[in-house]
Amino acid sequence: MSVGVDGDPVKEPLDGANGALSMSPMSNAAANDFAPQFSHNQIVRGRNFGVFVVLGTRLVDGALRYIVKEINPANLTETAPGEMQFTADMLRPYY
Numbered sequence: 001m002s003v004g005v006d007g008d009p010v011k012e013p014l015d016g017a018n019g020a021l022s023m024s025p026m027s028n029a030a031a032n033d034f035a036p037q038f039s040h041n042q043i044v045r046g047r048n049f050g051v052f053v054v055l056g057t058r059l060v061d062g063a064l065r066y067i068v069k070e071i072n073p074a075n076l077t078e079t080a081p082g083e084m085q086f087t088a089d090m091l092r093p094y095y
Helices: 028-032
Strands: 012-015 020-022 043-046 051-060 063-072 075-079 084-087 091-093
Touching: 043 063, 051 075, 051 084
Parallel strands: none
Antiparallel strands: 012 020, 043 051, 043 091, 051 063, 063 075, 063 084
């Protein structure tokens, strides 16, 4: 991570191919402590209910959260409106 003259983080590309930007205040070593258990576009089950597709991850207050969208288990191409965030302990793999 680069720091500007005023001490604020400077945007750096994560991957030049897709142009994604990182505004993470953590170093790469600290970010590896939060390695995702689930990958993007993976289908997962909620601990108590629901079937979801993982859209991405977000670090909130030191906890890794998965951004998910609910899908119809009978037809995995049908999605419900909206998105939710869950911690890893609230999700399990879909078999």
